[in-house]
Amino acid sequence: MDFPKLTFPLTVDFGDTEYWVGDQGPFKYGAAVTAFFIGEDIGPVSNDGIPLMHELEHQLQTFGSHLQPYVRERAIDSDSFFYPEEQSVSNSMCFAFHVTGTNTGIMAERYTFSSLHDFLYVELGKAILRGNAPRQCRLCGRWFLHEQGDRAMYCERIAPGEESKTCREAGARVVFEKKIQDEETWKLYKRAYKKYYARYMKGNMSEADFKAWATQAAADRDAAIEQITPEIDAALKAQIIEQLREKLNRQ
Numbered sequence: 457m458d459f460p461k462l463t464f465p466l467t468v469d470f471g472d473t474e475y476w477v478g479d480q481g482p483f484k485y486g487a488a489v490t491a492f493f494i495g496e497d498i499g500p501v502s503n504d505g506i507p508l509m510h511e512l513e514h515q516l517q518t519f520g521s522h523l524q525p526y527v528r529e530r531a532i533d534s535d536s537f538f539y540p541e542e543q544s545v546s547n548s549m550c551f552a553f554h555v556t557g558t559n560t561g562i563m564a565e566r567y568t569f570s571s572l573h574d575f576l577y578v579e580l581g582k583a584i585l586r587g588n589a590p591r592q593c594r595l596c597g598r599w600f601l602h603e604q605g606d607r608a609m610y611c612e613r614i615a616p617g618e619e620s621k622t623c624r625e626a627g628a629r630v631v632f633e634k635k636i637q638d639e640e641t642w643k644l645y646k647r648a649y650k651k652y653y654a655r656y657m658k659g660n661m662s663e664a665d666f667k668a669w670a671t672q673a674a675a676d677r678d679a680a681i682e683q684i685t686p687e688i689d690a691a692l693k694a695q696i697i698e699q700l701r702e703k704l705n706r707q
C-alpha cells in the first residue's frame with residue numbers, strides 16, 4: 457500500500473465511504489493508519505512514532521474489539537471508555553463539496569489537521585465506525601487493512617518461507633494453522649513484550665534498546681515457530697520453547 461507523505465497543516469475531505477487528501481485519493485478508511493502501522497513514513501512524528509503507535513493500538517482495542525483486530529494483548533484502562541475526551545483533538549471542520557470530475561462533486565466533511573497524530577486519531581476512529589481497521593497477519597505478523605465484512609486473518613504478501621504463496625493461501629493450509637496456533641510460543645513472546653514495553657515506558661530502557669529487543673524478539677519467535685513442526689517430538693519442542701524463553705528475557 458502506498459500512502460502519500462503528508463505535510464501539515466493538512467486538508468482532508470471525508471466522504472461517505474472514502475476520503476481525499478488535498479486532491480489525492482480516494483483512500484479507503486483505515487488506509488493511513490494501516491500504512492503508519494506497517495512502518496511507512498507518512499509524515500512527521502516524534503520518537504520514531506512508537507508512542508503514537510501505542511496510542512492508536514489502544515484506540516483500536518478500545519473501540520474496535522468487535523472487529524477482532526489481531527493486536528497485542530494489552531489491558532484497556534477504563535478511563536478510555538468513561539473519559540474519552542482525554543484523548544480529544546481539536547481541528548477545524550466545515551462541510552464542502554469535493555470536486556470529483558467536471559461539474560461533479562460530493563458533499564464532504566473538510567477537516568484541517570495540524571499534526572499526524574490528530575489526523576490518524578480521526579482516520580482510525582472513522583475507519584472503526586465503518587467496520588474497517590488495521591489487522592495483524594496471523595502468519596507473518598505484518599499489518600494489513602481489514603475492510604468491513606472481510607474475514608481474512610492473513611495478508612496477501614508472500615508468506616515466510618514460500619516462493620509464491622501468499623500468507624492468505626498458505627495460512628489456509630492445516631500445517632500452517634498448526635504452526636501459528638502454537639500458543640506457547642506466542643504467549644511467551646507476548647509476556648516478554650509486555651515486560652520490556654513496561655520497562656521502556658517507565659524510562660528504565662532506552663528506546664533504541666527497546667526497538668532492538670523487539671526486532672530480535674520477533675525474529676526469535678518466528679525461528680521457534682519455524683522449528684516447531686507438527687511432527688516434532690515433545691522433548692525437542694520443550695527444548696525449543698525453553699531456549700526461546702531464555703532468548704526473549706536475556707536483557
Ligand SMILES: [Zn+2]
Pocket residue numbers: 593594595596597598610611612613615623624
Ligand atoms: Zn502475512
